[in-house]
Amino acid sequence: MAFKILKICPHPVTFSLRFFKSDRLLVAGIFFWFCFLPVTAHAEHKVTADYLAELQHQAKQKKLADERVWHLLLKYDKKIFLGMTSEADGMDFFNSPQGKADPESELLATLSSFFVPAAEIAKGKEHPQCNFPARFKWLNQQLTFDLNRLEVQACDRLDRWMKTLDPVGATLVFASYFMDNPASMFGHTLLRIDSRRTGSGNNLMNYGANYAAVPDTDNAFLYAFKGLIGSFPGRFAIFPYYTKVQEYNNLESRDLWEYELQFTEDQLNTMLLHLWELGGTYFDYFYFQENCSYHVLSLLEVANPDLRLKDPFSFSVIPTDTVKILMAQDELVKQVVYRPSVLSQMNHKRLKMVDDEKRILRRMVKGEISPENTAFKSLAAPSQALVLNAYMDYLQYQSMQEKSNGEIKIPRSVLLARSRLPTTNDGLIDTITRLSSRPDQGHGTDRFRLGIGHNKWEPFLEFAYRPVYHDLMARDVGYDKNSEIIFMDFKLRYYLESDRVRLDQAKILSITALNPYDALFTKPSWRVDLGVETLRDRNCNYCNSIQGTYGRGISYRPDFFSPLLLYSFADLKTEFSEHLKQNFRLGGDAEVGTYYDVTENLRIKLAGSYQIFVLGESKRFFTAHFITRYALSQDLDIRFELNRYDHNNEGIFSANYFF
Amino acid sequence: MGRYSRIAVAASLFLLPVSVFAAGYGAAGCGLGSELMGSKPGASQVFASTTNSTFGNQTFGITSGTSNCGDHGLVNMSKEREVFAQENYTSLIKEMAQGKGENLYTLASLYQCPAASHQEFGTMVQEKFDNLVASDQANSTELLSQLENQITRHPTLAKSCDIKLSALN
Numbered sequence A: 001m002a003f004k005i006l007k008i009c010p011h012p013v014t015f016s017l018r019f020f021k022s023d024r025l026l027v028a029g030i031f032f033w034f035c036f037l038p039v040t041a042h043a044e045h046k047v048t049a050d051y052l053a054e055l056q057h058q059a060k061q062k063k064l065a066d067e068r069v070w071h072l073l074l075k076y077d078k079k080i081f082l083g084m085t086s087e088a089d090g091m092d093f094f095n096s097p098q099g100k101a102d103p104e105s106e107l108l109a110t111l112s113s114f115f116v117p118a119a120e121i122a123k124g125k126e127h128p129q130c131n132f133p134a135r136f137k138w139l140n141q142q143l144t145f146d147l148n149r150l151e152v153q154a155c156d157r158l159d160r161w162m163k164t165l166d167p168v169g170a171t172l173v174f175a176s177y178f179m180d181n182p183a184s185m186f187g188h189t190l191l192r193i194d195s196r197r198t199g200s201g202n203n204l205m206n207y208g209a210n211y212a213a214v215p216d217t218d219n220a221f222l223y224a225f226k227g228l229i230g231s232f233p234g235r236f237a238i239f240p241y242y243t244k245v246q247e248y249n250n251l252e253s254r255d256l257w258e259y260e261l262q263f264t265e266d267q268l269n270t271m272l273l274h275l276w277e278l279g280g281t282y283f284d285y286f287y288f289q290e291n292c293s294y295h296v297l298s299l300l301e302v303a304n305p306d307l308r309l310k311d312p313f314s315f316s317v318i319p320t321d322t323v324k325i326l327m328a329q330d331e332l333v334k335q336v337v338y339r340p341s342v343l344s345q346m347n348h349k350r351l352k353m354v355d356d357e358k359r360i361l362r363r364m365v366k367g368e369i370s371p372e373n374t375a376f377k378s379l380a381a382p383s384q385a386l387v388l389n390a391y392m393d394y395l396q397y398q399s400m401q402e403k404s405n406g407e408i409k410i411p412r413s414v415l416l417a418r419s420r421l422p423t424t425n426d427g428l429i430d431t432i433t434r435l436s437s438r439p440d441q442g443h444g445t446d447r448f449r450l451g452i453g454h455n456k457w458e459p460f461l462e463f464a465y466r467p468v469y470h471d472l473m474a475r476d477v478g479y480d481k482n483s484e485i486i487f488m489d490f491k492l493r494y495y496l497e498s499d500r501v502r503l504d505q506a507k508i509l510s511i512t513a514l515n516p517y518d519a520l521f522t523k524p525s526w527r528v529d530l531g532v533e534t535l536r537d538r539n540c541n542y543c544n545s546i547q548g549t550y551g552r553g554i555s556y557r558p559d560f561f562s563p564l565l566l567y568s569f570a571d572l573k574t575e576f577s578e579h580l581k582q583n584f585r586l587g588g589d590a591e592v593g594t595y596y597d598v599t600e601n602l603r604i605k606l607a608g609s610y611q612i613f614v615l616g617e618s619k620r621f622f623t624a625h626f627i628t629r630y631a632l633s634q635d636l637d638i639r640f641e642l643n644r645y646d647h648n649n650e651g652i653f654s655a656n657y658f659f
Numbered sequence B: 001m002g003r004y005s006r007i008a009v010a011a012s013l014f015l016l017p018v019s020v021f022a023a024g025y026g027a028a029g030c031g032l033g034s035e036l037m038g039s040k041p042g043a044s045q046v047f048a049s050t051t052n053s054t055f056g057n058q059t060f061g062i063t064s065g066t067s068n069c070g071d072h073g074l075v076n077m078s079k080e081r082e083v084f085a086q087e088n089y090t091s092l093i094k095e096m097a098q099g100k101g102e103n104l105y106t107l108a109s110l111y112q113c114p115a116a117s118h119q120e121f122g123t124m125v126q127e128k129f130d131n132l133v134a135s136d137q138a139n140s141t142e143l144l145s146q147l148e149n150q151i152t153r154h155p156t157l158a159k160s161c162d163i164k165l166s167a168l169n
Helices: A002-008 A012-016 A021-061 A068-074 A103-113 A133-143 A156-165 A182-186 A220-229 A241-251 A265-278 A292-303 A319-328 A342-352 A355-365 A381-401 A412-419 B043-055 B077-087 B089-098 B102-110 B115-127 B140-153
Strands: A076-079 A083-086 A167-178 A188-195 A207-213 A232-240 A254-261 A283-285 A333-339 A447-455 A459-466 A468-470 A483-495 A500-513 A525-534 A544-556 A564-576 A584-597 A602-616 A619-633 A636-645 A648-658
Touching: A021 A103, A021 A133, A068 A076, A068 A103, A068 A133, A068 A292, A103 A133, A133 A265, A156 A188, A156 A265, A167 A241, A167 A265, A167 A292, A167 A319, A188 A241, A188 A292, A188 A319, A207 A241, A207 A292, A232 A241, A232 A265, A232 B077, A241 A254, A241 A381, A241 B077, A241 B089, A254 A319, A265 A292, A292 A319, A342 A381, A355 A381, A381 A412, A381 B089, A412 B089, A459 A500, A525 A564, A544 A584, A564 A602, B077 B089, B077 B102, B077 B140, B089 B102, B089 B115, B089 B140, B102 B115, B115 B140
Parallel strands: none
Antiparallel strands: A076 A083, A167 A188, A167 A254, A188 A207, A207 A232, A232 A283, A254 A333, A447 A459, A447 A648, A459 A483, A468 A483, A483 A500, A500 A525, A525 A544, A544 A564, A564 A584, A584 A602, A602 A619, A619 A636, A636 A648
């Protein structure tokens, strides 16, 4: 029927009155298609081609491909040997086949992709305008598209995504280290998108954007190695923030620090459109360079291109560096919020307990008494509530650790007992005792050391550099008080009289975790050390050895905030050197020592050990160490050391600068 | 592996929209309850966690378009409550027993209870804890249906909250 009419191509208005509305539209549409499309399509094609050429010409004239924003959006970066290259490795990220290395060809191809007719888009695919909304927005700002000549496509999924996220703020979330895991000291960063929809007090309901590696192995060594050389793909993901709070705060029990940032809504809008573009691509994940922090900083730069956050980074981007750099910007950080982990919450309650309460909690944890027990019932109601609150934190933490596929539950009997007691104020709401300190107030992660010293024979100068991370003699604000992790620490000495430069020490990797004794968690202290050393217990002209150490021990701190830390270790040790008989020695040592904070800036270490080597070249000798450190500022300290190895003594005065 | 598979908490990952057709862009992948590896605390895992600490985490078996998620890769508005309660179940019942807490107040907001009524909400769930968590085998779905019962019966919360609207405004 419709065809009949259409064959004669009447004026649409004259026949349209004879149809219902829906039919009318359909018919009108088909009619136009048949009658005018050949002409319009051809004309339109010409208009399109002309307009595209015009835009491309303008873009070239304005040198848009050289603009910082374009480079940020496409992740272009000047690489040594490679010139301008995009960090994105998923080729869908580019419209031009040369896009990865040619910003201009990518820009021209992007403009041209915006003109693709919607009809040509394959089913299940999105129009380029919908895939690259941030590029569209920026190019439109630069070139002011004539919307009569460039058809704007409807992007339904993107619109719903943006409407749900509806950003009014952005918060950088820093997850600190977790117990007994110095490696986690590096922390992790993600970005929370604060929505108009959630309002204040409902931050858990906001979404978080996370950049993470997608590894293909669960072998720990391969995992670390592949991470270093960038052979995992890294991807962005978005999820409700509460899932991350559960994961970091509760499962891994890491304190979270939230840095609320200052951005305009338009900037946030751009950032989200850019994030949408990133969703479909991946990057090679480099553990020290292109990691979570690096990419989060990139997002913030897209939001506000005037921020220059990535430039200062040379070798590595470490999460703590990112929070420092944000704090260093003018008026970027609005406020810092502390979100204690489940363990911190428990320890906070334990700090408030009197001895009786502590004892009851300990017995509960050991399973000796239940909430029904008279010993428990003899406590006053507020005490009972405090003990049960701490106990439930403990159970939640433990159930998270359990290797079971069962549902995680705190026994109902415990919950019920607690529900019959009044609401208490554990002080968590008003004044939280911070069991970790602000990461942005910690010292820099790189360290340069300049020292002057004298050994048994002659004076020397000492130069040392390491990229990461923290040692136990450094000021520990912003770091785990009981751990150290050192990576690639190279120390050279210039001996003045013998006029020689020697490699004194190269710590490839050295980790110490002093886990102070805790009645509720019996975790041993442990340490591992791998690197090049000088054989200091003998006179072989500062000859080197390759050594490895692994040990376990016990540490004790009277309470969490006590300035005193005692430790002891029993280590296995092996050294290889051509200066040793049979070229090696194998044995161990027993060490005891103490750290004491006289003031926040003045720390003293005293330690002694007895070394026993039984295989290879056998030898027994004592070592003793006395070290003091005085911190002059966040990033500078001076140290004085006296060391004795067997019968060789040395004294060193050094300045350590962190950056 | 597998130890976290029932803990949706572990690493729910809502991938940003990724095409179900080949690589690139298109329909969103969205999954809850994916697994996490490499962040087992402890010395034996030191290398895995070294990398993990900056890697964030990884997921496996991302399911496409579960009923909790929309094709835009975010939680469906109609499922916000259920997903929240399931993910934060342990924290929630702990706070219910204590009569206060952030997760609890967030849940109250999901039931449209105004901030002024949150304390009352806390008192109510603490008093009715018996009914809310009926047994050790209870789950988040039962918790919510019991909670809705109690809200409806409560003299003031029944008026100030709204159990029909399932998302934040």
